[in-house]
Amino acid sequence: MNAPLRTRIKFCGMTRAQDVALAGELGVDAVGFVFASKSPRRLDIEQAAALRAHAMPFVDVVALMMDSPAELVREVVARVRPTLLQFHGDEDDAYCRGFGLPFLKAVAMGGTDDEPVAARFAHHPHASGFLLDSHARGGSGGTGRTFDWSRVPHGIDRPLLLAGGIGPDNVFDAIRAVQPWGVDVSSGIESAPGEKDAVKMRRFVEEVRRADAAAD
Numbered sequence: 001m002n003a004p005l006r007t008r009i010k011f012c013g014m015t016r017a018q019d020v021a022l023a024g025e026l027g028v029d030a031v032g033f034v035f036a037s038k039s040p041r042r043l044d045i046e047q048a049a050a051l052r053a054h055a056m057p058f059v060d061v062v063a064l065m066m067d068s069p070a071e072l073v074r075e076v077v078a079r080v081r082p083t084l085l086q087f088h089g090d091e092d093d094a095y096c097r098g099f100g101l102p103f104l105k106a107v108a109m110g111g112t113d114d115e116p117v118a119a120r121f122a123h124h125p126h127a128s129g130f131l132l133d134s135h136a137r138g139g140s141g142g143t144g145r146t147f148d149w150s151r152v153p154h155g156i157d158r159p160l161l162l163a164g165g166i167g168p169d170n171v172f173d174a175i176r177a178v179q180p181w182g183v184d185v186s187s188g189i190e191s192a193p194g195e196k197d198a199v200k201m202r203r204f205v206e207e208v209r210r211a212d213a214a215a216d
Contacts, residue, residue, distance in 0.1 A: 045076060
């Protein structure tokens with residue numbers, strides 16, 4: 001896929017209404033709500049439904065799951081009304097597409113794995129896009145660590161979102177090196193897990209736009 005004209009931005013791990021609202025004001029494309037059981041940013045359905053009301057028009061709401069029971073996913077879809085689902089576990093393609101919504105599939109780029117990186121995308125032919133994160137296979141995201149960006153494969157025919165250790169100080173370099181369709185940030189714009197920092201949020205968006213302008 002060719003480099004996008006504009007890099008999309010997703011702020012993930014949102015837990016506060018003011019952060020969801022500010023994301024919209026800054027022109028962020030999507031906000032993520034985490035339902036993975038081991039995450040410090042995990043929301044229950046009531047919390048997520050309340051935050052959903054603060055998402056601005058034209059901002060996608062993404063529900064992040066990791067090996068979650070199908071009953072939970074269905075309840076989140078019904079009550080939180082996400083735009084997309086994002087799966088970070090060992091979910092197969094049939095499971096991911098079984099909820100009537102487009103989905104993103106996380107691809108673990110950390111650790112050691114005998115399977116070539118490019119081959120992993122074939123396991124989910126119905127994914128709308130893939131999120132490349134720095135955790136090892138079987139681990140979870142939100143580690144705050146980067147991975148070797150030179151390992152990002154070329155020629156993938158669907159959008160790639162770059163995640164893992166990205167923040168205001170390195171997102172410019174990340175975009176220039178990888179030219180992803182989008183970038184996904186969580187801990188890189190926080191003052192504490194789940195608590196976004198308004199200054200870092202604004203700087204992150206400014207750096208993404210600076211990278212886009214440099215590409216032009």
